[in-house]
Amino acid sequence: MRIGELAARTGVSVRALRYYEEQRLLSPERSPGGQRTYPESAVDQVLMIQHLFTAGLPSRSIEPLMPYVRSREVAPELVERLTAERERIDGRIGDLVRTRDKLDSIIAVVAAAAHEGRPCPRPEGDLVAHHPR
Amino acid sequence: MRIGELAARTGVSVRALRYYEEQRLLSPERSPGGQRTYPESAVDQVLMIQHLFTAGLPSRSIEPLMPYVRSREVAPELVERLTAERERIDGRIGDLVRTRDKLDSIIAVVAAAAHEGRPCPRPEGDLVAHHPR
DNA sequence: CTAAAACCTGACATTGACGTCAGAGGCAAG
């Protein structure tokens, strides 16, 4: 299929698809006229790429993971790299959960104040970040 | 305290602190000579800001939340805004968890292949994103 | 065959959270 169809089927812009190629995340064939030609499998690959992007991985991190998605070679360090990325994501999840919980306590205090009288109690330290460093 | 000390105590660069002021996340006083002077409480505020940044909130979203941290006024829509941000974060956590789990299945398959023989089975579709749209 | 639609390359624009540099001024110690 050509680039427009792939874009339509993945919800990703044409520009983005060309960018993915530039970053060597995709390697489409070319028609005699020079137009990109993608196989069916490209749809899933693009969705996978989007998935990893939303996880905060930069294309540099995704690129070395693509050979596995495409062929079936097992590069030596592949498991390590995958695991490293997994840990990174895990860490970010932890950060987000902590931040969400912190927001929850703030919401509780503010909501209570708004519900009753106007004045809102001073933040009690706990509401403020304690970076474990 | 002056900007250098605040930077040292928070681990944030001087440039970043000036940027925060530009975004109206901080409003330090000025010494007669024009230098920024921060109260003790700025340390916690900066840590809070960092916390929200790492949660993926842009400064535009953080700015309307700062009045609560500083004074104790309860703006009318504050609870709504806080809740909206909470939901955003919650969504991102969901994304990350799904991505992590997907990575986990990939790791399992690759690790098994690497452990035994070389060739790695073809990805079984499940390993690739199925966007619920 | 022709016009429209889709595609091509190349390049500059954008957004956010800063980095970095230039040139000038403030401030404590000796």
Place this chain on the structure above:
DNA sequence: CTTGCCTCTGACGTCAATGTCAGGTTTTAG
């Protein structure tokens, strides 16, 4: 008063993942 460090403003640079535009080619529909 001078040295040296910290700070100031202003402005341009960076990085990532695109958006957008220009000018030209390929493919498709009629």
